[in-house]
Amino acid sequence: MEQFDFDLERIFKIIKDKKCKNIGLQFPEGLKRQGILIAKEIEEKTGASTIISGNPCFGACDIDTILAGYVDLLFHFGHSKMGKYDNVVFIETRSNIDVLPAVKIAIPLLKTKNIGLVTTVQHIHKLDEVLKFLRNNGREPVIGKGDLRVSYPGQVLGCNFTAARIDCEEYLYIGSGFFHPLGVAIATGKKVIAADPYLNQAQEVSPEKFLRKRSGYIAKAMDAKVFGIIVSTKSGQDRMTLARQLAEIANKHGISAQIIMMDLVTPEQLLGFKADAYVNTACPRITIDDSERFHVPVLTPAEFEIVLGERKWETIEMDEILEGTE
């Protein structure tokens, strides 16, 4: 069974060493169930008081900065470091699941020698053994560094595929889900084999269906008269400069575009507004993952440029937030 190692002893030590009295704890959704027990254990072992963040938490962008302001130290669980904070400690979680069986299944699907290796943070400690394994099988795997938004070579985020921008002909992605490997495929235009260690299977990612769907949203948004341009206040997602540029270009084209600033972007929350379509400059995953739950088209910034006639259809790209642009 998959287990996540929390290293609570390290947390106890940091609290005692820094003589902290007030501790904040933030867990991603999947780890919240254990949150209250962990809080209790920290209080018993260190004597510090804890406050748990109850706000939604899906990534390293979701640092609860208000809670951080309340406490001596905030422990953010489950994500690798992003951004600069004085009193936030990132407690990454690593999966103990064996990735090699899925990699073995992937090998026959990889046709070249040079293979770009990418994964998400919970499997990042497994990349070394995958490297060795591929080399023993006559391949020459390469790992990209990525920009400053990512913490480890080979790490991709839902909003950043810079670690995949390397010299190779095809990629091996290790992890679950379709989002990250799809992002790598679209960002690089190259073949990606996704090896899923949970399902023990491997398959080539095909972005065609996805791109067709996005084209549908663009076409639908061509009829929109009023756009809402969404900007998030979350650390690492604030692209107000981009939003203002887009609003200005829209206005030049005679299209009304108003800026809407919010914390969490949800289909329910957008329902209240009466825009014909939206442009999402916040978390790029929301645009894609929730696309079918939105009542009107929600576009990426690049897709909106296509609507405005400022970009060619053929250049649809995966929305990324790069180092220094947030």
Place this chain on the structure above:
Amino acid sequence: MEQFDFDLERIFKIIKDKKCKNIGLQFPEGLKRQGILIAKEIEEKTGASTIISGNPCFGACDIDTILAGYVDLLFHFGHSKMGKYDNVVFIETRSNIDVLPAVKIAIPLLKTKNIGLVTTVQHIHKLDEVLKFLRNNGREPVIGKGDLRVSYPGQVLGCNFTAARIDCEEYLYIGSGFFHPLGVAIATGKKVIAADPYLNQAQEVSPEKFLRKRSGYIAKAMDAKVFGIIVSTKSGQDRMTLARQLAEIANKHGISAQIIMMDLVTPEQLLGFKADAYVNTACPRITIDDSERFHVPVLTPAEFEIVLGERKWETIEMDEILEGTE
């Protein structure tokens, strides 16, 4: 048809007089639909740039302080002033609906001379004509001042019934919904006639069923071993001192109680945590309005004291946030 008057001209004038360049706009849920059009009109008439708050907004507690920090001036629509902010202008909305027909229906139900008058902010400008009307009918209506959390004499909030703490034997509430008149009835222990100008009807409020339901939640929470004590970061709802006191008393009784701090409190967001019951020190309306949507009992602070044996069952009270306690 009911209409709300926004006084956009006043807004244009304030922006021009103060020579503001960046304007924030915040609308409650029911007014968000008009938000984008109002933003556009402000931009056209004043030349200022606008940013609309996309965050949930249910009351004067929900001031979007992050947006306020981004802009020269934030206009908060639909609620009367609460709290102190350097750059927030409250644009109250007043309903033009005629309240007298419902008051006429209420009169036979009011048996005494001295009648306490209470209402919500959207009808507050109608209190004068109600006063006159009652006097012409041989009554002696009285209006209470309330504490500093309320803006007008006779105004009640979902979390504050201090304007009802006056010398009278029965009350006339003017407005829709059951929450406010129920709150007045429980807070004062006196008879309340609720006159609804939308439905054109009037009836006596009976808190018995409501109190039985609350007793049920208290009884269920008696079996809980782990409590989460919710504290909101919203301005005007931060009762951390109370939460810490409750956690301390709980621990003395051998009951585990951990503090959870969040912005918006929703049943969905609490689902993630594994507590047997919660105590809500945030918006008191959430405890009541969402009670059936929570998966476990969510108690008011006073109800939690009953569970801990620190308060008698007979003293169940409406949770209120009073001036100076937030």
